[in-house]
Amino acid sequence: xxxSEEGVVLAVRRHGEGNAIVEAMTPxxxxxxxxxxxxxxxxxxxxxQPGAQLSFTWRARLEDHLGAFTVEPVRSRAGALGDPLAxxxxxxxxxxxxxxxxxxxxxxxxxxxxxxLLDRLIVDPDWPxxxxxxELALLEEMGxxxxxxxxxxxxxxxxxxxxxxxxxxxxxxxxAGDWASRLLPLPPxxxxxxxxxxxxxxxxxxxxxxxxxxxxxxxxxxRPLPPARGRLMSRLERRSR
Numbered sequence: 001x002x003x004s005e006e007g008v009v010l011a012v013r014r015h016g017e018g019n020a021i022v023e024a025m026t027p028x029x030x031x032x033x034x035x036x037x038x039x040x041x042x043x044x045x046x047x048x049q050p051g052a053q054l055s056f057t058w059r060a061r062l063e064d065h066l067g068a069f070t071v072e073p074v075r076s077r078a079g080a081l082g083d084p085l086a087x088x089x090x091x092x093x094x095x096x097x098x099x100x101x102x103x104x105x106x107x108x109x110x111x112x113x114x115x116x117l118l119d120r121l122i123v124d125p126d127w128p129x130x131x132x133x134x135e136l137a138l139l140e141e142m143g144x145x146x147x148x149x150x151x152x153x154x155x156x157x158x159x160x161x162x163x164x165x166x167x168x169x170x171x172x173x174x175x176a177g178d179w180a181s182r183l184l185p186l187p188p189x190x191x192x193x194x195x196x197x198x199x200x201x202x203x204x205x206x207x208x209x210x211x212x213x214x215x216x217x218x219x220x221x222x223r224p225l226p227p228a229r230g231r232l233m234s235r236l237e238r239r240s241r
Contacts, residue, residue, distance in 0.1 A: 034069035
């Protein structure tokens with residue numbers, strides 16, 4: 001069994017003397033693991049860090065075996081190491097993907113938006129907004145998309161201001177009525193592609209975080225979300241003060 005494809009490293013753990021087990025994400029093979037011979041050594045170790053984009057060739061005797069990767073560098077994204085916030089964003093993206101993706105299922109759309117976000121971390125100061133949109137895409141691709149197009153109560157599309165924490169549907173101010181205090185705020189940046197301030201982005205991340213914790217995590221067997229997301233939220237909150 002053999003395939004070759006470009007992908008991104010999600011997680012790495014040592015395996016025996018000088019080797020490593022690498023979890024990668026590729027468009028056609030999704031989250032896929034393999035042993036990298038020498039992956040714990042000085043030559044390959046620096047190449048196979050989470051977030052690195054590599055060319056992978058996977059080989060195994062049978063399809064259900066762990067198999068082995070050979071790798072070639074494509075893009076290191078080592079630039080994030082000099083920016084603690086960007087590094088926290090990179091860690092949250094790779095940790096969430098490693099946590100939620102089913103094994104060996106193609107994820108071409110999610111791969112594309114993930115690569116776009118990882119590329120922006122170093123060069124685009126507005127990347128937190130794209131990170132928020134990435135979490136929306138993650139929920140959608142995992143089967144837990146939010147319905148923010150019209151009010152769940154009135155059916156209208158105007159003055160949408162809240163999200164139901166139970167249904168994930170938008171609610172207008174009129175539709176919310178006396179229930180407004182029990183609903184999640186719906187910042188405009190979740191509805192449009194326009195710019196957003198830090199406070200709006202944090203409100204949006206509180207919404208996506210709620211559904212990651214209450215919808216997605218239970219579907220994965222009640223495993224808590226990886227701490228990397230919480231660390232990113234803490235850094236974004238400190239920056240906004």
